[in-house]
Amino acid sequence: METKTDKFSAQDTAQADLKIKIIGVGGAGTNAVDGLKLDDLGDVRLAAINTDVQALNQSPIAEKLVIGRSVTRGLGAGGEVEIGKAAAEADRNAIARMIGDMDLIILVVGLGGGTGSATAAIVAELAAKTEALVLAFATLPFSFEGARRKRIAEDSIGELRQLVHGLVPLPNDVLLQEGEEDTSVLNAFAVADHWIGRGVNSLCATLLKTGLINQDFSSVRSVFQSRGGKTVFGTGTATGGDYVKDALEDLFICPLLHLGDRPAQLDCILVNVICGADMGMAKINEVMMQVSKRFGSREDIVFGAVIDESRSQSLELCILGKAEMDSLVAPEPNKISKEPEAITTGLGIETEISVDKKAPRPVHRSKLSKKEQAAIDQDEFNFIDADAQRGYFEKTDRNEYKDEDLDVPTFMRRGIKIKIK
Amino acid sequence: MSQSRVIAAIEIGTSKIVVLLGEIIGDSGLNIIGHSVGSSKGVKKGVITDLDKASDCVHAAILRAEENTQTRIDEVYLAQTGQHLIGNFNLGSSNISASDGLVRRADIDAATEDAKRRSLPDDRIYIHHIQNPFSLDGSPVENPLSKEGRQLQIGYWSVHGDSEAVSDSLRVIRGIDLDVSDIIISSIASGTVLLEESEKENGALVIDIGGGTTDYMLYRKGYIVKTGVVPVGGDHITNDLSIGLRISRKNAEGFKLKDGRAYYQSEDREEKVWLIGDFTIGDRQYPLAAITKIIEARVFEIFDIIKEQLVDADLFEPSDIASGVILTGGTSRLTGIEEAAHRRFGLEARASEGSQYVSEELRAPEYSTAIGLLHYALTGQGDNQEQVKSSGLMRRLADLFN
The missing domain is CATH 3.30.420.40 (ATPase, nucleotide binding domain)
Structure with a gap:
């Protein structure tokens, strides 16, 4: 074991050269990036793009770009997509400079407004011309913010999805369900930032931190090989008691995994575990087994585990998965009996650890049996670009009534919080 | 035979x-x-x-x-x-042609034709023209034939579909x-057989809540004056529960039937219910409040939409709906749905006895x-x-x- 670990450390130094930039686009995006607490992930660069000079001045982020001064005189886009678009178009070159020469670009944007909705796609388009892997976290407006903002957000997300390698949509209506019962609306906006933080942190930790099971960039890249498709993101945490079981349960009821397009099966899945030093291989194994059982990834599961000394008796799980459009043609029913013991326990991890890190292919490539358990009661799901909050009705015509989509659960549109624990 | x-x-x-x-x-x-x-x-x-x-x-x-x-x-x-079903109220009129001012068959036909004249786009088709009362110089008449007047009017509630x-x-x-x-x-099919003539006369709102749609029909003074479809039904309740509780559709349907109630009450906060309830391993408990809050939001919304449509059409006059709300359709089995309807409409409400x-x-x-x-x-x-x-x-x- 020791020798293997040594080899790992050597590899880690190489990883340190990885160039990662997190870019907040528009007002909400910049706010979210401001709030990122990247625990000692030294090398990650933060940047912000906005049309509003004043807002940008208040941001502690080092690298800032005001776009469209000639269009808005630095006063923001005022919720107008056309103005946001003109602003971004005017400063294409500056944007291109900002995103050049990166390995991983993470865009953070709040959709529904003028600047973010219009600019994100242009940033993504320029980023697509570089070698970088591009991921995006995009919040979607609350229903009560009105149909107009919602439409803008939807148009934008459709466009964005085609341009980036992975797009994580975060519907505010859904995230609201996670806060405390009396979460005010203002706090609710902060809830979204918190989720983005968890995602970004987990991703960066996987890449940059020395871990029990490390993942290099190429394996992350392998999860997000192609553009388009649907990205799934979920987290779960627990402390004390039976924290492994609790964290898994928390992950499985993560609201983002229970939207209409819930991931019965994913093509590629990146699982990151952050835990205390007391976690041990057996428990990690258990986590891996449960996660792969649940999401039955068809091809690749990439596991990463990071030790955080300060987190004994606790576990944080984060999954980022990808399902490609073309794989959805026939999720053929299969009756492979689950004999999970034979698949991942012990053995799986041995394979993982002994793999030569220089391999360009994913480090871990266990062909897990497709599990039907999770899919048993689910209707076939279909990955059209519609609003994911419609569940069962995803494939049907919109159910518009006075600017609301009646297929979206009423309690969500009204911001009624449901406590399920 | x-x-x-x-x-x-x-x-x-x-x-x-x-x-x-x-x-x-x-x-x-x-x-x-x-x-x-x-x-x-x-x-x-x-x-x-x-x-x-x-x-x-x-x-x-x-x-x-x-x-x-x-x-x-x-x-x-x-x-x-x-x-896709849309109803319109169309008014047709004709001037009495005969010199004695008595309504002839031809005048009736002319008014009727006028009411139905409104043409539809190619992709729409009329399904019903439901006759409403005649009026002669502004006063309603049962049968205008041979009565005296200058102008005859007739209204139709016309329903067209895609x-x-x-x-x-x-x-x-x-x-x-x-x-x-x-x-x-x-809505017309279920409404006509569920009501007594006297109820139609006194005015009644029939609401048929099915799996995917809620169809309603308003009787006023014995006539069908409005029909409508709200494309929301029991399926939506199930879907809401499935998303809100993060459980499968099948389990959500189970909860709806087993523990569902159309309105929330504060006692629900204290009560917990089992998802499956037969000591199955992996069974979980959920607060009843979560279930009833989700259902209440949906059921109230359905009723509010119907009420809104009646108010918009200037037809929500409680004294003209004296027989109250009659509920039918599969989802009318939901516990407490009469109470929910009573609260939202402020009318008497009952489930149909068939x-x-x-x-x-x-x-x-x-x-x-x-x-x-x-x-x-x-x-x-x-x-x-x-x-x-x-x-x-x-x-x-x-x-x-x-």
Whole structure:
């Protein structure tokens, strides 16, 4: 074991050269990036793009770009997509400079407004011309913010999805369900930032931190090989008691995994575990087994585990998965009996650890049996670009009534919080 | 027996397909001779989304009904629902032509024609013209013929639907080599048989909450003055529970039936309910409040939309709806739904006990639409004030196929 670990450390130094930039686009995006607490992930660069000079001045982020001064005189886009678009178009070159020469670009944007909705796609388009892997976290407006903002957000997300390698949509209506019962609306906006933080942190930790099971960039890249498709993101945490079981349960009821397009099966899945030093291989194994059982990834599961000394008796799980459009043609029913013991326990991890890190292919490539358990009661799901909050009705015509989509659960549109624990 | 015809009333619902067979002997009575209920696939929010799947289910239900009764169906009456159905109130008028100022048949025809004149875009098709009272120089009259006046007016509540959606339903029936004699919208079908004449006269709001849609109809002074479809039903409650509690649709449906209530009360916070409830490993407890809050939000919204539409049409006058709200359809079985309706409308509300003219078994709310269809088949051609005759509909539909 020791020798293997040594080899790992050597590899880690190489990883340190990885160039990662997190870019907040528009007002909400910049706010979210401001709030990122990247625990000692030294090398990650933060940047912000906005049309509003004043807002940008208040941001502690080092690298800032005001776009469209000639269009808005630095006063923001005022919720107008056309103005946001003109602003971004005017400063294409500056944007291109900002995103050049990166390995991983993470865009953070709040959709529904003028600047973010219009600019994100242009940033993504320029980023697509570089070698970088591009991921995006995009919040979607609350229903009560009105149909107009919602439409803008939807148009934008459709466009964005085609341009980036992975797009994580975060519907505010859904995230609201996670806060405390009396979460005010203002706090609710902060809830979204918190989720983005968890995602970004987990991703960066996987890449940059020395871990029990490390993942290099190429394996992350392998999860997000192609553009388009649907990205799934979920987290779960627990402390004390039976924290492994609790964290898994928390992950499985993560609201983002229970939207209409819930991931019965994913093509590629990146699982990151952050835990205390007391976690041990057996428990990690258990986590891996449960996660792969649940999401039955068809091809690749990439596991990463990071030790955080300060987190004994606790576990944080984060999954980022990808399902490609073309794989959805026939999720053929299969009756492979689950004999999970034979698949991942012990053995799986041995394979993982002994793999030569220089391999360009994913480090871990266990062909897990497709599990039907999770899919048993689910209707076939279909990955059209519609609003994911419609569940069962995803494939049907919109159910518009006075600017609301009646297929979206009423309690969500009204911001009624449901406590399920 | 040679004079008897077997009529099938078919409702292609979102969750169920109901086939009811009636035998009409001579011109007089109708005996219900059999029925079959099958699960429905390929239908969402009352509209066929998968023609093949829907056809398979409908055909199976038809064959089963025929087999059970050892008969062959002669005619089909089909229910239609869906968001695409739109109603308009159209007023027609004519000036009395005769010099003595007495209304002639020609004046009535002219007013009627005027009311129905409004043409529709190519992709729309009229399904019903429901007659409302005549008025002569502004005062309502039952029968204007030979009365004196200067101007005659007549109103029609006209319902039209999307041609494609309507012809999809027809295609399903034609696929098994049967002909559809007429199409009746679900709200009218279920409403007509559930109410006594006196209730129609006093005014009543019939709400049929099914799996995928909620159909409603308002009777005022004995006339159908408004119908409507809210494309939301029990399926939505299930979907809301599934998303809100993060459980499968099947489990959500279980909760809805087992523990669901149409309104939330503060005691629900204290109570916990089991997801499965038979000591299965992995069973979980959920707060009852989570379930009732989710359902309440949805059910209240359905009622609020209906109320809003009545208010917008200037028809929500509690004194004109003295018989209150009558609930039917599968979702009317939901515990507490009468209370919820009472709270939202401020009217008396009750679940329908079903038509008094049929056997106990067929009084279940799921059958009200199909029974209404048979009722229509028997009386629809008659000349009475609630005539919902759709003259020419079938001919226009036939054109769609050519």
